[in-house]
Amino acid sequence: MKFRFFEIFDYVLLICVFLLVFIGILFVYSSGVNSEQISVSKEYIKQIIFAGSGLVIMVFFAIFDYRKLQRFAPPAFAVLIFVLIYTIIFGRYVNGARSWLGIGNFGIQPSEFGKIIYIVFFAWYLERSENTLPLKRFLISIAILGLPALLILLQPDMGTASVYFPICIAMLFAAGIPAAYLLFIILTGILTIVFTILPVWQESILQKNIAFLSIFSDNRLRLIVIATFAMIGLIGALGFLFYRNKYYYFITWFSGSFTLAFGASIVGNKVLKDYQIKRLIVFLDPYTDPLGSGWNIIQSKIAIGSGGITGQGFLKGTQSHYRFLPQQSTDFIFSILSEEIGFIGSLFVFVLFLIILLRIIFIIHNTKNTFGYYIGVGILIMFFFHFVVNVGMVMGIMPITGIPLLFLSYGGSSLWTSMWAIGLLMSIHYRRLDF
Structure with missing residues (x-):
């Protein structure tokens, strides 16, 4: 029995995760040390507690037969939706968003845990709808x-x-959904982002008015455009229905994407705050607002650049310890790491993440269970997206979106979610030959 217990764990994943979490604790500690080498934050203590409790979560879900989650998937998803609604109404404001629940100093972010619940529920649906x-x-x-x-x-x-969008696209691709449908989501998502940020881009970066761009900021013109594209799409759908010509299919496809994107951009402008939209474009030229939206990117690039090949040494970084870098224990933890241990240290972190991703691909490839296969794909893309977006963000080559670097960034919700995912992967791997 003891031997079987130790067989459950995937030691490649375990070693890589332990190393990343350990590095994360070190640099969460470093982020709380000021220029006088005095620790002014207890976040590293909390992170150690999060890591210990996260280990328990990982072990539990590694031992637990993941296939039993199928019976809990629908009610868990329903609870998630209820909790998200409750959070919007009664949640705490943190960094401009009402996304936290908690008592006193303890708080959790339901949307983080929601990623795993979504993956499990979506895997449950995809497995049961294969003949649909x-x-x-x-x-x-x-x-x-x-x-x-x-x-x-x-x-x-x-x-x-x-984060939910690439997970959905990847799992649909794994489920064999036609490429035209997936491209429809991708195009609609890209157009929505472009249509949402164009008014802010015109005002902040271009800094001049272009008459054509008024259709993206004037709601009356937007509604006219939406009605026009919707009518074109309806005509295309009727044409395809009666004539079965691909020409009409593509008309419907493109017009439908534009219609949804224009509609979603209106919602985006209403829901998102100006500074959030500005973050999506300021990476193109952070010096258009060097003391505002561009500040984080500028300071992050300075920190990474000053690290050089070997870094300035642990606890010897200037950007972090002189407090030039905001959110340095969470979203910008990689900037401190790069400044203090340089390119070599950063490359080591890159390799650890690469090994984790390759190991997940190995687990996905070898499992015989469809439900486990879909879960593995979802987790793979979640890890990949978090890593690419966060590292790209701190390097100034991608927009600032507030996505943490999993295993390293400070935060219990993020770390527990990551450890939960690793536990599920181990459970899938241990039962890889079971249908």
Whole structure:
């Protein structure tokens, strides 16, 4: 029995996770040390507690037969939706978003845990709908995605909401949904972002008025455009219905995407605050607002650049210890790491994440259970998206979205979610030959 217990754990994942969490604790501690080398924050103590409790969560879900989650998936998703609604109404404001629940100093972020619940529920649905018509399956999948993503966006927490979209696309791709449907989501998402940020881009970066761009800021013109594209889409749908010509299909496809994107951009402008929208574009030229939205990117790039090859040494970074870098224990933890242990240390972190991702691919490839396969795909994309977006963000090559670097950034919700995911992966791997 003891031997079987130790067989449960995937030691490649375990070693990589332990190393990342340990590095994270070190630099959460470093982020709380001031220029006089005095620790002014107890976040590292909390992070140690989060890591210890996260280990318990990981072990529990590694031992637990993940296939039993199928019976709990629908009620868990229903509870998630209720909690997200409750959070919008009664949650705490943190960094401009009402996305936290808690008592006293203890707080959790339901949308973080929601990512795993969403993955499990969506995997449950995809497995049970394999014989459903692709279009119906796709539309129901979009509804499953849209409900939690919209509620999180209403908090408003654009960064966390954005994680749900690549997870959905990857799991739909794994489920064999036609590429045209997936491209429809991708195009609509890209157009929504572009249409939402164009008014702010015109005002903040271009700094001149272009008559054509008024259709993206004037609600009356927007409604006219939406009605026009909707009518074109309806005509295209009728044409395809009667003539079965692909020409009409593509008309419907493009016009539908534009219609949804224009409508979503109106919602985006209403829900998102100006500074949140500005974060999406300020990376193009952070010096347009060097003391405002561009400040984080500028200071982060200075920190990374000053690290050089070997770094300035642990606790010897200037950007963090002189408090030039905001949110340095959470979203910008990689900036401190790069400043103090340099390119070599950063490369070591890159390698650890690469090993984790490759190991997840190995687990996905070898499992015989469809439910486990879908869960593995969802977790893979969650880890990949968090890593690429966070590192790209601190390097100034991607927008600032407030996405933490998993295992390293300070925060119990993020770390517990990551450890939960690792536990599920171990459970899937241990039972890889079971259907």
